Amino acid sequence: MMNLHTYADEASCVRELAAAIAAILGQAIGEQGRAGLAVSGGRSPIALFEALSNTELDWSRVDISLVDERFVAPSDPDSNEGLVRRYLLQARAAQARFTGLVSDPASMAASLERANQATGELTLALLGMGEDGHTASLFPQAPELAQALDPAQALRYVSVTPESAAHLRISMTLAALLRARRRILFIGGAAKRAVFERACITKTKAMPVSFLLDQPDSPIDVYWHP
Numbered sequence: 001m002m003n004l005h006t007y008a009d010e011a012s013c014v015r016e017l018a019a020a021i022a023a024i025l026g027q028a029i030g031e032q033g034r035a036g037l038a039v040s041g042g043r044s045p046i047a048l049f050e051a052l053s054n055t056e057l058d059w060s061r062v063d064i065s066l067v068d069e070r071f072v073a074p075s076d077p078d079s080n081e082g083l084v085r086r087y088l089l090q091a092r093a094a095q096a097r098f099t100g101l102v103s104d105p106a107s108m109a110a111s112l113e114r115a116n117q118a119t120g121e122l123t124l125a126l127l128g129m130g131e132d133g134h135t136a137s138l139f140p141q142a143p144e145l146a147q148a149l150d151p152a153q154a155l156r157y158v159s160v161t162p163e164s165a166a167h168l169r170i171s172m173t174l175a176a177l178l179r180a181r182r183r184i185l186f187i188g189g190a191a192k193r194a195v196f197e198r199a200c201i202t203k204t205k206a207m208p209v210s211f212l213l214d215q216p217d218s219p220i221d222v223y224w225h226p
C-alpha cells in the first residue's frame with residue numbers, strides 16, 4: 001500500500017521521479033489517448049517541474065491541473081498556478097493543456113463550482129507535504145477537514161480555511177485523491193521524513209497526510225531525498 005523510494009540527493013531523486021511520472025503518463029496516453037496530471041505547489045516541486053518540462057512525452061495529450069491552490073489571483077507570488085506556469089508549462093511541457101482552480105479571484109463559490117465541473121479519471125496526483133502533516137491543502141485543525149476527509153465525499157474539491165497558513169484554499173478531497181489511478185508523494189529533508197514516519201504509524205487528523213499512507217486499495221509511492 002506504500003512504496004518508499006529514497007535517494008542520496010535531490011538531483012537523483014528528481015531525475016528518477018521525472019522519468020517515473022513520464023512513464024505513468026505515457027502509459028495512460030497509450031491506453032486512453034490522454035492523461036490527467038494534478039500537481040502540488042509550494043516550494044518543493046520547482047526542480048522537479050523544471051526536469052519534467054524538458055522530458056520527452058506527448059505533452060499535447062496531457063491535461064494538467066492542481067491538487068490544491070491558495071485563493072489568490074494567478075498573478076500573486078503565492079499562487080500555485082503561477083508556479084506551474086513559470087516552471088512546468090515550459091519547454092516541451094508548454095504543449096500541455098492546463099486548467100487552474102481560481103477561475104474567479106473575486107468568488108470562491110464560483111471558482112469551486114467551476115473546479116468541480118472537472119470530470120474524467122485523474123491518472124496521477126503528485127502530492128507534497130508540509131512539516132505540519134498537511135498534504136494538498138488538507139490542513140490539521142481546519143474547520144472543513146472532516147468534510148474534506150470524508151471517504152464518501154462526492155466533490156472533487158472543497159474550500160479549506162487553514163489555521164496555521166496564509167490564504168483560504170481550494171483542496172482536492174481525500175476521496176478524489178484516492179480515486180486517482182496513481183498517487184505520488186514527493187518530500188525532501190530530515191524534518192519531513194520524521195513527520196512522514198510518524199504519519200505511517202498513526203492515522204490521525206493531526207497529520208492529514210496519514211490518510212493517504214494507509215489505503216490498501218489506493219497505494220502510494222513516496223519519493224524522498226535528504
Ligand SMILES: O=C1O[C@H](COP(=O)(O)O)[C@@H](O)[C@H](O)[C@H]1O
Pocket residue numbers: 039040041042043044045068069070080127128129130131135136137165
Ligand atoms: O501550501 C502548500 O504546501 C504544501 C507543501 O509545500 P512546500 O513548500 O513545503 O513544498 C504543498 O504541497 C501544497 O501544494 C501547497 O499549497
